[in-house]
Amino acid sequence: MKQQIELIVNGDRYSLLVEPWRTLNEVLRDDLNLTGTKLGCGSGDCGACTVIVDGRSVSSCLTLAVSVSGKDIRTVEGLAASGEELHPIQESFIEDGAIQCGFCTAGMEMSAYYLLSHNPAPSEGEIRAGLSGNLCRCTGYNQIVDAIGAAAKKMRNQSKAGGER
Ligand code: FES
Ligand code: FES
Known part of the structure:
Protein backbone atom coordinates (compact mmCIF):
# COMPACT_ATOMS: atom_id res chain seq x y z
CA MET A 1 0.00 0.00 0.00
CA LYS A 2 1.32 3.42 -0.91
CA GLN A 3 2.30 5.88 1.80
CA GLN A 4 2.03 9.63 1.79
CA ILE A 5 5.42 11.29 2.23
CA GLU A 6 6.83 14.78 2.00
CA LEU A 7 10.28 15.22 0.53
CA ILE A 8 12.15 18.50 0.89
CA VAL A 9 14.62 18.50 -1.97
CA ASN A 10 16.93 21.46 -2.59
CA GLY A 11 14.48 23.61 -0.62
CA ASP A 12 11.37 22.55 -2.57
CA ARG A 13 8.61 20.51 -0.89
CA TYR A 14 6.99 17.59 -2.69
CA SER A 15 4.00 15.60 -1.42
CA LEU A 16 4.08 12.12 -2.90
CA LEU A 17 2.36 8.77 -2.63
CA VAL A 18 4.99 6.03 -2.81
CA GLU A 19 5.25 2.31 -2.19
CA PRO A 20 7.22 1.69 1.02
CA TRP A 21 9.88 -0.36 -0.79
CA ARG A 22 10.90 2.33 -3.28
CA THR A 23 14.30 3.87 -2.83
CA LEU A 24 15.08 7.55 -2.57
CA ASN A 25 17.10 7.16 -5.77
CA GLU A 26 14.06 5.88 -7.68
CA VAL A 27 11.80 8.59 -6.36
CA LEU A 28 14.29 11.38 -7.09
CA ARG A 29 14.94 10.18 -10.61
CA ASP A 30 11.59 8.73 -11.69
CA ASP A 31 9.03 10.78 -9.77
CA LEU A 32 10.78 14.14 -9.40
CA ASN A 33 12.79 13.95 -12.63
CA LEU A 34 15.97 14.90 -10.74
CA THR A 35 18.20 12.70 -12.85
CA GLY A 36 21.49 14.34 -11.83
CA THR A 37 21.74 11.71 -9.09
CA LYS A 38 22.87 8.54 -10.81
CA LEU A 39 22.20 4.87 -10.18
CA GLY A 40 25.33 2.75 -10.54
CA CYS A 41 25.68 -0.49 -8.62
CA GLY A 42 22.42 -0.20 -6.67
CA SER A 43 24.08 -1.93 -3.72
CA GLY A 44 26.00 0.74 -1.81
CA ASP A 45 29.39 0.13 -3.42
CA CYS A 46 30.01 2.88 -5.99
CA GLY A 47 28.82 6.19 -4.52
CA ALA A 48 27.27 7.39 -7.81
CA CYS A 49 23.94 7.90 -6.01
CA THR A 50 25.29 9.99 -3.11
CA VAL A 51 23.03 12.74 -1.77
CA ILE A 52 23.01 14.72 1.48
CA VAL A 53 20.18 14.06 3.94
CA ASP A 54 19.99 16.29 7.02
CA GLY A 55 23.67 17.10 6.60
CA ARG A 56 24.80 13.48 6.25
CA SER A 57 26.08 11.85 3.12
CA VAL A 58 23.95 8.82 2.16
CA SER A 59 23.64 6.31 -0.67
CA SER A 60 20.24 7.05 -2.16
CA CYS A 61 20.12 3.53 -3.64
CA LEU A 62 20.07 2.05 -0.14
CA THR A 63 17.71 4.59 1.41
CA LEU A 64 13.97 4.06 1.39
CA ALA A 65 12.08 7.17 0.35
CA VAL A 66 9.61 6.74 3.23
CA SER A 67 12.50 6.85 5.71
CA VAL A 68 13.47 10.39 4.71
CA SER A 69 10.03 11.96 4.70
CA GLY A 70 10.27 15.46 6.19
CA LYS A 71 14.08 15.51 6.03
CA ASP A 72 16.20 18.02 4.20
CA ILE A 73 17.66 16.49 1.04
CA ARG A 74 20.27 18.05 -1.19
CA THR A 75 21.11 16.68 -4.61
CA VAL A 76 23.60 17.82 -7.24
CA GLU A 77 20.84 19.99 -8.76
CA GLY A 78 20.90 22.03 -5.55
CA LEU A 79 24.66 22.34 -5.23
CA ALA A 80 24.97 25.73 -6.91
CA ALA A 81 23.35 28.67 -5.14
CA SER A 82 21.46 29.74 -8.26
CA GLY A 83 20.38 27.93 -11.39
CA GLU A 84 22.82 30.00 -13.43
CA GLU A 85 26.12 29.71 -11.60
CA LEU A 86 28.12 26.63 -10.84
CA HIS A 87 29.28 25.75 -7.36
S1 FES B 1 24.28 3.21 -6.92
FE1 FES B 1 26.21 2.50 -6.23
S2 FES B 1 26.23 3.08 -4.12
FE2 FES B 1 24.24 3.57 -4.80
S1 FES C 1 33.19 7.01 -13.95
FE1 FES C 1 33.57 8.12 -15.75
S2 FES C 1 34.28 10.05 -15.03
FE2 FES C 1 34.15 8.79 -13.27
Missing part, protein backbone atom coordinates in the same frame (compact mmCIF):
# COMPACT_ATOMS: atom_id res chain seq x y z
CA PRO A 88 33.09 26.12 -6.92
CA ILE A 89 33.29 22.32 -6.73
CA GLN A 90 31.59 22.03 -10.13
CA GLU A 91 33.78 24.78 -11.61
CA SER A 92 36.93 23.07 -10.39
CA PHE A 93 35.85 19.69 -11.76
CA ILE A 94 35.55 21.29 -15.19
CA GLU A 95 38.75 23.34 -14.92
CA ASP A 96 40.85 20.40 -13.70
CA GLY A 97 39.49 17.83 -16.15
CA ALA A 98 37.98 15.74 -13.36
CA ILE A 99 35.15 14.56 -15.59
CA GLN A 100 35.27 12.02 -18.37
CA CYS A 101 32.12 9.97 -18.85
CA GLY A 102 30.62 11.89 -15.92
CA PHE A 103 28.75 8.95 -14.46
CA CYS A 104 30.46 9.25 -11.08
CA THR A 105 30.55 13.04 -11.10
CA ALA A 106 27.39 13.93 -9.17
CA GLY A 107 28.26 11.46 -6.42
CA MET A 108 31.86 12.66 -6.30
CA GLU A 109 30.72 16.27 -6.06
CA MET A 110 28.26 15.52 -3.27
CA SER A 111 30.94 13.63 -1.33
CA ALA A 112 33.30 16.56 -1.92
CA TYR A 113 30.61 18.96 -0.71
CA TYR A 114 30.12 16.88 2.44
CA LEU A 115 33.87 16.75 3.05
CA LEU A 116 34.42 20.49 2.55
CA SER A 117 31.41 21.33 4.74
CA HIS A 118 33.20 19.57 7.59
CA ASN A 119 36.82 20.21 6.67
CA PRO A 120 37.43 23.40 4.66
CA ALA A 121 41.18 22.75 4.26
CA PRO A 122 41.64 19.02 3.75
CA SER A 123 45.01 17.44 3.04
CA GLU A 124 45.38 15.26 -0.05
CA GLY A 125 45.06 12.20 2.18
CA GLU A 126 41.87 13.54 3.71
CA ILE A 127 40.42 14.21 0.26
CA ARG A 128 41.25 10.67 -0.83
CA ALA A 129 39.69 9.30 2.38
CA GLY A 130 36.60 11.47 1.78
CA LEU A 131 36.22 9.89 -1.67
CA SER A 132 36.80 6.35 -0.48
CA GLY A 133 33.14 5.46 -1.02
CA ASN A 134 33.08 6.77 -4.60
CA LEU A 135 34.35 4.81 -7.58
CA CYS A 136 35.44 6.27 -10.91
CA ARG A 137 36.28 4.09 -13.89
CA CYS A 138 37.75 6.86 -16.04
CA THR A 139 39.84 9.58 -14.46
CA GLY A 140 42.41 7.78 -12.36
CA TYR A 141 41.25 9.97 -9.44
CA ASN A 142 44.18 12.41 -9.48
CA GLN A 143 42.26 15.10 -11.36
CA ILE A 144 39.33 14.69 -8.98
CA VAL A 145 41.58 15.07 -5.94
CA ASP A 146 43.21 18.15 -7.51
CA ALA A 147 39.79 19.63 -8.31
CA ILE A 148 38.59 19.24 -4.75
CA GLY A 149 41.76 20.84 -3.40
CA ALA A 150 41.25 23.76 -5.80
CA ALA A 151 37.57 24.05 -4.84
CA ALA A 152 38.48 24.12 -1.15
CA LYS A 153 40.83 27.03 -1.84
CA LYS A 154 38.16 28.93 -3.81
CA MET A 155 35.59 28.38 -1.08
CA ARG A 156 37.99 29.59 1.62
CA ASN A 157 38.76 32.71 -0.45
CA GLN A 158 35.05 33.32 -1.01
CA SER A 159 34.25 33.07 2.68
CA LYS A 160 37.21 35.32 3.52
CA ALA A 161 35.98 37.88 0.98
CA GLY A 162 32.44 37.58 2.41
CA GLY A 163 33.79 38.17 5.92
CA GLU A 164 35.74 41.25 4.82
CA ARG A 165 32.70 42.92 3.25
Whole structure:
Protein backbone atom coordinates (compact mmCIF):
# COMPACT_ATOMS: atom_id res chain seq x y z
CA MET A 1 0.00 0.00 0.00
CA LYS A 2 1.32 3.42 -0.91
CA GLN A 3 2.30 5.88 1.80
CA GLN A 4 2.03 9.63 1.79
CA ILE A 5 5.42 11.29 2.23
CA GLU A 6 6.83 14.78 2.00
CA LEU A 7 10.28 15.22 0.53
CA ILE A 8 12.15 18.50 0.89
CA VAL A 9 14.62 18.50 -1.97
CA ASN A 10 16.93 21.46 -2.59
CA GLY A 11 14.48 23.61 -0.62
CA ASP A 12 11.37 22.55 -2.57
CA ARG A 13 8.61 20.51 -0.89
CA TYR A 14 6.99 17.59 -2.69
CA SER A 15 4.00 15.60 -1.42
CA LEU A 16 4.08 12.12 -2.90
CA LEU A 17 2.36 8.77 -2.63
CA VAL A 18 4.99 6.03 -2.81
CA GLU A 19 5.25 2.31 -2.19
CA PRO A 20 7.22 1.69 1.02
CA TRP A 21 9.88 -0.36 -0.79
CA ARG A 22 10.90 2.33 -3.28
CA THR A 23 14.30 3.87 -2.83
CA LEU A 24 15.08 7.55 -2.57
CA ASN A 25 17.10 7.16 -5.77
CA GLU A 26 14.06 5.88 -7.68
CA VAL A 27 11.80 8.59 -6.36
CA LEU A 28 14.29 11.38 -7.09
CA ARG A 29 14.94 10.18 -10.61
CA ASP A 30 11.59 8.73 -11.69
CA ASP A 31 9.03 10.78 -9.77
CA LEU A 32 10.78 14.14 -9.40
CA ASN A 33 12.79 13.95 -12.63
CA LEU A 34 15.97 14.90 -10.74
CA THR A 35 18.20 12.70 -12.85
CA GLY A 36 21.49 14.34 -11.83
CA THR A 37 21.74 11.71 -9.09
CA LYS A 38 22.87 8.54 -10.81
CA LEU A 39 22.20 4.87 -10.18
CA GLY A 40 25.33 2.75 -10.54
CA CYS A 41 25.68 -0.49 -8.62
CA GLY A 42 22.42 -0.20 -6.67
CA SER A 43 24.08 -1.93 -3.72
CA GLY A 44 26.00 0.74 -1.81
CA ASP A 45 29.39 0.13 -3.42
CA CYS A 46 30.01 2.88 -5.99
CA GLY A 47 28.82 6.19 -4.52
CA ALA A 48 27.27 7.39 -7.81
CA CYS A 49 23.94 7.90 -6.01
CA THR A 50 25.29 9.99 -3.11
CA VAL A 51 23.03 12.74 -1.77
CA ILE A 52 23.01 14.72 1.48
CA VAL A 53 20.18 14.06 3.94
CA ASP A 54 19.99 16.29 7.02
CA GLY A 55 23.67 17.10 6.60
CA ARG A 56 24.80 13.48 6.25
CA SER A 57 26.08 11.85 3.12
CA VAL A 58 23.95 8.82 2.16
CA SER A 59 23.64 6.31 -0.67
CA SER A 60 20.24 7.05 -2.16
CA CYS A 61 20.12 3.53 -3.64
CA LEU A 62 20.07 2.05 -0.14
CA THR A 63 17.71 4.59 1.41
CA LEU A 64 13.97 4.06 1.39
CA ALA A 65 12.08 7.17 0.35
CA VAL A 66 9.61 6.74 3.23
CA SER A 67 12.50 6.85 5.71
CA VAL A 68 13.47 10.39 4.71
CA SER A 69 10.03 11.96 4.70
CA GLY A 70 10.27 15.46 6.19
CA LYS A 71 14.08 15.51 6.03
CA ASP A 72 16.20 18.02 4.20
CA ILE A 73 17.66 16.49 1.04
CA ARG A 74 20.27 18.05 -1.19
CA THR A 75 21.11 16.68 -4.61
CA VAL A 76 23.60 17.82 -7.24
CA GLU A 77 20.84 19.99 -8.76
CA GLY A 78 20.90 22.03 -5.55
CA LEU A 79 24.66 22.34 -5.23
CA ALA A 80 24.97 25.73 -6.91
CA ALA A 81 23.35 28.67 -5.14
CA SER A 82 21.46 29.74 -8.26
CA GLY A 83 20.38 27.93 -11.39
CA GLU A 84 22.82 30.00 -13.43
CA GLU A 85 26.12 29.71 -11.60
CA LEU A 86 28.12 26.63 -10.84
CA HIS A 87 29.28 25.75 -7.36
CA PRO A 88 33.09 26.12 -6.92
CA ILE A 89 33.29 22.32 -6.73
CA GLN A 90 31.59 22.03 -10.13
CA GLU A 91 33.78 24.78 -11.61
CA SER A 92 36.93 23.07 -10.39
CA PHE A 93 35.85 19.69 -11.76
CA ILE A 94 35.55 21.29 -15.19
CA GLU A 95 38.75 23.34 -14.92
CA ASP A 96 40.85 20.40 -13.70
CA GLY A 97 39.49 17.83 -16.15
CA ALA A 98 37.98 15.74 -13.36
CA ILE A 99 35.15 14.56 -15.59
CA GLN A 100 35.27 12.02 -18.37
CA CYS A 101 32.12 9.97 -18.85
CA GLY A 102 30.62 11.89 -15.92
CA PHE A 103 28.75 8.95 -14.46
CA CYS A 104 30.46 9.25 -11.08
CA THR A 105 30.55 13.04 -11.10
CA ALA A 106 27.39 13.93 -9.17
CA GLY A 107 28.26 11.46 -6.42
CA MET A 108 31.86 12.66 -6.30
CA GLU A 109 30.72 16.27 -6.06
CA MET A 110 28.26 15.52 -3.27
CA SER A 111 30.94 13.63 -1.33
CA ALA A 112 33.30 16.56 -1.92
CA TYR A 113 30.61 18.96 -0.71
CA TYR A 114 30.12 16.88 2.44
CA LEU A 115 33.87 16.75 3.05
CA LEU A 116 34.42 20.49 2.55
CA SER A 117 31.41 21.33 4.74
CA HIS A 118 33.20 19.57 7.59
CA ASN A 119 36.82 20.21 6.67
CA PRO A 120 37.43 23.40 4.66
CA ALA A 121 41.18 22.75 4.26
CA PRO A 122 41.64 19.02 3.75
CA SER A 123 45.01 17.44 3.04
CA GLU A 124 45.38 15.26 -0.05
CA GLY A 125 45.06 12.20 2.18
CA GLU A 126 41.87 13.54 3.71
CA ILE A 127 40.42 14.21 0.26
CA ARG A 128 41.25 10.67 -0.83
CA ALA A 129 39.69 9.30 2.38
CA GLY A 130 36.60 11.47 1.78
CA LEU A 131 36.22 9.89 -1.67
CA SER A 132 36.80 6.35 -0.48
CA GLY A 133 33.14 5.46 -1.02
CA ASN A 134 33.08 6.77 -4.60
CA LEU A 135 34.35 4.81 -7.58
CA CYS A 136 35.44 6.27 -10.91
CA ARG A 137 36.28 4.09 -13.89
CA CYS A 138 37.75 6.86 -16.04
CA THR A 139 39.84 9.58 -14.46
CA GLY A 140 42.41 7.78 -12.36
CA TYR A 141 41.25 9.97 -9.44
CA ASN A 142 44.18 12.41 -9.48
CA GLN A 143 42.26 15.10 -11.36
CA ILE A 144 39.33 14.69 -8.98
CA VAL A 145 41.58 15.07 -5.94
CA ASP A 146 43.21 18.15 -7.51
CA ALA A 147 39.79 19.63 -8.31
CA ILE A 148 38.59 19.24 -4.75
CA GLY A 149 41.76 20.84 -3.40
CA ALA A 150 41.25 23.76 -5.80
CA ALA A 151 37.57 24.05 -4.84
CA ALA A 152 38.48 24.12 -1.15
CA LYS A 153 40.83 27.03 -1.84
CA LYS A 154 38.16 28.93 -3.81
CA MET A 155 35.59 28.38 -1.08
CA ARG A 156 37.99 29.59 1.62
CA ASN A 157 38.76 32.71 -0.45
CA GLN A 158 35.05 33.32 -1.01
CA SER A 159 34.25 33.07 2.68
CA LYS A 160 37.21 35.32 3.52
CA ALA A 161 35.98 37.88 0.98
CA GLY A 162 32.44 37.58 2.41
CA GLY A 163 33.79 38.17 5.92
CA GLU A 164 35.74 41.25 4.82
CA ARG A 165 32.70 42.92 3.25
S1 FES B 1 24.28 3.21 -6.92
FE1 FES B 1 24.24 3.57 -4.80
S2 FES B 1 26.23 3.08 -4.12
FE2 FES B 1 26.21 2.50 -6.23
S1 FES C 1 34.28 10.05 -15.03
FE1 FES C 1 33.57 8.12 -15.75
S2 FES C 1 33.19 7.01 -13.95
FE2 FES C 1 34.15 8.79 -13.27
